[in-house]
Amino acid sequence: MTTTVSEPAGTAPAGAGSAVLEVAGLDAGYGPIQVLHGVDLSVSAGELVCLLGPNGAGKTTTLLACSGMVRVASGDIRLDGRSLLRLSPHAIARRKLAHVPEDRSLFPSLTVDEHLRLCARPGGMDVLELFPELRKRRTKRAGVLSGGEQQMLALGRALATGPRVLLVDEMSMGLAPVVVERLFSALQEIAVSAGLAVLMVEQHVHLALRYAQRGYVLAGGRVRTHGTAAELRERWPEIESSYLGR
Numbered sequence: 001m002t003t004t005v006s007e008p009a010g011t012a013p014a015g016a017g018s019a020v021l022e023v024a025g026l027d028a029g030y031g032p033i034q035v036l037h038g039v040d041l042s043v044s045a046g047e048l049v050c051l052l053g054p055n056g057a058g059k060t061t062t063l064l065a066c067s068g069m070v071r072v073a074s075g076d077i078r079l080d081g082r083s084l085l086r087l088s089p090h091a092i093a094r095r096k097l098a099h100v101p102e103d104r105s106l107f108p109s110l111t112v113d114e115h116l117r118l119c120a121r122p123g124g125m126d127v128l129e130l131f132p133e134l135r136k137r138r139t140k141r142a143g144v145l146s147g148g149e150q151q152m153l154a155l156g157r158a159l160a161t162g163p164r165v166l167l168v169d170e171m172s173m174g175l176a177p178v179v180v181e182r183l184f185s186a187l188q189e190i191a192v193s194a195g196l197a198v199l200m201v202e203q204h205v206h207l208a209l210r211y212a213q214r215g216y217v218l219a220g221g222r223v224r225t226h227g228t229a230a231e232l233r234e235r236w237p238e239i240e241s242s243y244l245g246r
């Protein structure tokens with residue numbers, strides 16, 4: 001079933017299972033500038049969900065609000081049913097929400113091993129098992145890795161913390177198509193095998209809808225429509241002309 005923003009605020013449309021991450025009626029922004037208006041979304045364990053929309057739609061802001069880095073004016077963000085509001089980004093990370101930002105935020109002078117050691121937590125995933133490509137690069141500094149290896153390290157660093165929820169912003173940015181496919185397929189497998197709830201922002205709509213189970217379309221800080229990936233693929237021409245002004 002595909003529904004639109006006319007749903008009442010606070011009823012985050014859920015996936016197949018019970019939601020791990022729930023965003024309900026979220027208003028958020030920067031100082032006096034309100035960017036998000038009543039955003040509702042949810043992600044269940046084992047689900048890869050994409051957040052789509054044009055530049056400036058509020059996709060990154062949604063992720064930043066979930067990880068406590070943008071002020072929430074009203075609404076709620078819950079992880080396993082418990083509100084994350086008023087928690088610091090550190091406290092939210094301890095509640096097992098990991099965020100891979102668009103710029104990857106690696107330390108160029110630290111090696112692969114050093115990054116992974118810094119982030120490893122009990123129950124964390126074995127990153128070298130997930131991304132064997134990093135094995136032979138363990139002693140290399142992050143600054144000399146290829147773009148794809150850097151993205152694997154950024155994802156690996158988040159996964160080493162053993163998250164329940166993973167937020168990924170523009171994973172494909174600047175990467176060759178073959179590398180992007182590898183990363184999407186790895187993330188899909190990890191989500192399913194580890195029961196991880198993944199919310200990803202992605203500009204490559206068709207690629208995202210090939211790997212994600214569901215998606216939300218944001219424009220002007222509001223969820224305009226959402227549905228399964230198959231529904232959104234089929235409706236994409238109409239979505240573009242109705243909501244994205246193309």
Ligand SMILES: Nc1ncnc2c1ncn2[C@@H]1O[C@H](COP(=O)(O)OP(=O)(O)OP(=O)(O)O)[C@@H](O)[C@H]1O
Pocket residue numbers: 030033035053054055056057058059060061062
């Ligand atoms: N630090 C900031 N201070 C003020 N406004 C900001 C700030 N960061 C983003 N914005 C504004 O918030 C709106 C939403 O930005 P956001 O980055 O969330 O969009 P997006 O959908 O992720 O787009 P993009 O794909 O371009 O990153 C934009 O109008 C942007 O100019």
